[in-house]
Amino acid sequence: MDSLKATLSFLSAATRVALSGSWRYRAWLVVCALACLPGMWAYWGQLQHGLVVTGMSDQVSWGAYIANFTYLVGVAAAAVMLVIPSYVFHNEHTKSVVLLAEALAVAACMMAMLFVFVDLGHPERGWHLIPMLGRLNWPTSLMAWDVIVLSGYLLFNLVVPFVLLRRRWRGDESPMPWLGAAIGVGIVWAIALHTVTAFLFSANAARPFWHTALLGPRFLTSAFASGPALLLLAFRVVKDVGGFPVPRQVFRFLAVVVAVALQVNLVMLGAELFTEFYAPTEHGASASYLFLGHEGHARLVPWIYTAAGMQLAAMVLLIAPAWNDRLRNILLACALCVVGVWIEKGLGLIVPGFIPTPIGEVLEYVPTWTETVLSFSIWAFGVLVFTLLAKPAIAIQLGTLRSPSAPVPAPPADGETP
Amino acid sequence: MNVPRRLRLLVPQLSAVAIVAGAVAFAFKVTSPTSQVEAEREAASPAVVARKPLPFTVQARLPQLEEHGTFPCKECHDESLPTDPKERAMPEDHGDIDLKHGGGRFWCLTCHDADNRDVLRGLKGQPIAFDEQFLLCGQCHFRRQRDFLFGAHGKRIGSWQGERVLAPCTSCHDAHDPSIKPRKPYRADRLREGLRTERRTHAPLIETPSQGSPDEQR
Amino acid sequence: MSSGDGPRVSRRGVLKVLGAACGTAAATACAPGYSEWLQRFFQEHYQRMTPEEVKDALARMEREYQQQLGVEVRVKDSKPIPGVRFGYALNISKCKGYRECVRACIEENNLSRDPELAYIRVLEMDNGTLDLERSDHYYEHETVPQPGKFYLPVSCMQCDNAPCVKACPVKATWAEPDGVVVVDYDWCIGCRACQAACPYGARHFNWGTPTLPPKGIQTDTHVLGNRPRPRGVVEKCTFCLHRTREGRLPACHEACPTGARVFGNLLDPASEIRWVLEHKTVFRLKEGLKTEPKFWYYSD
Known part of the structure; x- marks a missing residue:
């Protein structure tokens, strides 16, 4: 009962911190919340008329929603890139920001779930996915796997930081023997999350473009490029706006991760392109649609070259010794990487898998306004969630938010190397 | 927190191994063939193949001919109209008939009985009823007849089980001009509303003289 | 079950x-x-x-x-007939591309007219190739068959090892004992994982609210088959199980003007379909995917 009371007072304190701040901060919250409204309106329209208001069709049956879902699952999984150095190798620099990474993972998970939810034809039947009550087709259906790993990962990223923050809030410094095991599970879970999402696509033998063993590894590398890049950008904002001392080493570390992942991703892309184009079997039709256009249908061609160019530029900026020691270049590289991977993994992976259809029809996909507005609003919602989670987390990390009953704060041990 | 460092180093590797092992086991589980397929394969062994034609009845043709007003033939071809056995062009009374069957090798009495117009006449002079026309056609088209008897040609009517009722040859083929004629197809699928109509066009593999391709516009 | x-x-x-x-x-x-x-x-x-x-x-x-x-x-619940597994064969040298099967299927199965769905796609193929990517799905000619073309109707193959059944996260689609893959329209959540999994484009989603002509509604319906569907669920060919489970032939078979279609019980060694499979040179579409379709093509 006592701990429940403590938890409640912790939650209310955190909520108070999350919702209060400078007028700029509050304006930011209002802007984010307002940005969610057009999406609600768009979704209301979609509920009224059905998915017919999207650009999807029987030919291209997944579109912008699933593309964003795939990308965001990668972002969520990428938090593990800070969890491993923090908890396995006890790097003090990354440890000071790992909770922010997990806040980003929570926001990404929620966005991913929302994107799947708005893609459903019958969202009110979501309870059919609950084991026992519904009829979850586990372990056969990869979609069922994805439901499990996604909700499990969300739970993990909510519970572990919650416990850690609550302890810090109360000034509890006692050892946590269970943490190692929990982190181990979390690391496996993060990698499983993205691998399962890749398998959701590569399991479809009907779609040769996805049906490749390289898809899982490619998902991981592109996630480990775009996720840390997004984290780096977020840290920059947190440092400048939130006044949180993100150690310089964290930026360096993340930049190295992005640079390495980008290179591996580009090597894998090259390997796939070689196989598809050296011996152009019917399995290469989607790739040739994507990169060359298929008999006059070439809507995605400029996009994929933009994506490839952005990733290449980001990689060069990050590995060229003349450029890569300036923070501005690193930030630019990260922005390029985030957008480049978003195009490649969204438009460039999901949509061409459906073109041509298994029976040889070519119908191009263009997202409608409904999809665009709704996707934008879900992203705004994610930003809002991240802000609301990061604000109290920062306050607790900095020691400005503490339980009244907490012992006198010890001198802060981490994150003092700005 | 107090796990030995070496063990901690192993965590990422172990997780990767666990995922791969899990994936392999899962792939085996979901791809194992169902027992029903196996059972079906066994049941399909050629040892139990039926060699004899299945019993069948051909849907009666005469009622249709009667309705059409061309049967009984004897109403005109009676004693007052003696048979002229000389081969000649189609008489005016049967002007609607354009005999293309056989490419000029046949004329009326090749198939119609000279003495009894209400029946057909086989190669050996045997009478064949209009309702059993497949016996006549099968004299030349014996491969088709075999397919017809076993079900690979022609059309079963009504039910896939129980009594086998087949459509007669002439319900689809005009006996005097048997090839199926080109005609207008039912319209193409409309694409889902809200999408613009996009059509596939491509060069044909084998160039054939086309009679103007009307499929450019829709 | x-x-x-x-x-x-x-x-x-x-x-x-x-x-x-x-x-x-x-x-x-x-x-x-x-x-x-x-x-x-x-x-x-x-x-x-x-x-x-x-x-x-x-x-x-x-x-x-x-x-x-x-x-x-009337919504029926007729059960599979014991000892029956349905199979379908189609003679591609007889198919002339009239699309009569398409029309009959739309009417018999209460398929939405707007937006329009069709379970059967007749592909116009170039002679000399079976490359589906060269096919024309939307041919409109004054007359068919066109010279230099042949016609390949494609619909659900009722695969024994159906990828769509494996993909469904809520078991809303399954293979009945007579081999027909059905959908519980009241259980489907509309995620379309099955559509992505199907190698034959045989599964169709109700993107909008299905509309039916008031006078053209087939009132003899089956709960897992042709009853009017709600919006937002996936549907597919069921070999007309509301007819075939009562011994009748599927609507596309009945409508085919050239007798190109052969339907029957694969477990009956004396059936026509078995004779075709054992005496004709047959092929199945995309057999390399090992989905074990129960729809065969043959030619004279």
């Missing part, structure tokens, strides 16, 4: 309690039609319903169709 057994009682209990609680709430709210809506919301998976529950559900569907469509629609 395997169904949940262990947790059955508790799950059913939970549903009952939920339903009762909501029902009470509805009664207090005095909203007419609300309890029907709740019944529909909490309707069980078809395979887990007791015979009485199925009966109630069918009666409710019939009432709803009467209200929505103004037509008396």
